[in-house]
Amino acid sequence: MAARKTNARRRAPVPEAVKCGPCNGTGEVPRAVRVGRKQRVVGQQSGICLACFGSGEATD
Numbered sequence: 001m002a003a004r005k006t007n008a009r010r011r012a013p014v015p016e017a018v019k020c021g022p023c024n025g026t027g028e029v030p031r032a033v034r035v036g037r038k039q040r041v042v043g044q045q046s047g048i049c050l051a052c053f054g055s056g057e058a059t060d
Contacts, residue, residue, distance in 0.1 A: 018058040023049035025056040 019025035031047040034040065048054045 017056075020049060020052035020056055020058050022051045023056065027052065027054040027056040 020027075023029050027049055028046040029049050030044045032041045033043045033045055035042050049056075052059060
């Protein structure tokens with residue numbers, strides 16, 4: 001008796017996403033907070049990465 005072939009198809013491997021360079025894959029970058037007339041820096045806050053728009057994956 002002949003062996004039966006299965007109709008199962010193999011899935012193609014999913015390529016891993018490349019991390020964004022400026023934010024290292026986090027989607028956020030530190031931005032300086034400036035206050036006063038002399039615009040002195042008083043701290044930092046997190047801002048959205050404009051290279052990947054917060055996704056953490058490189059667009060290229």
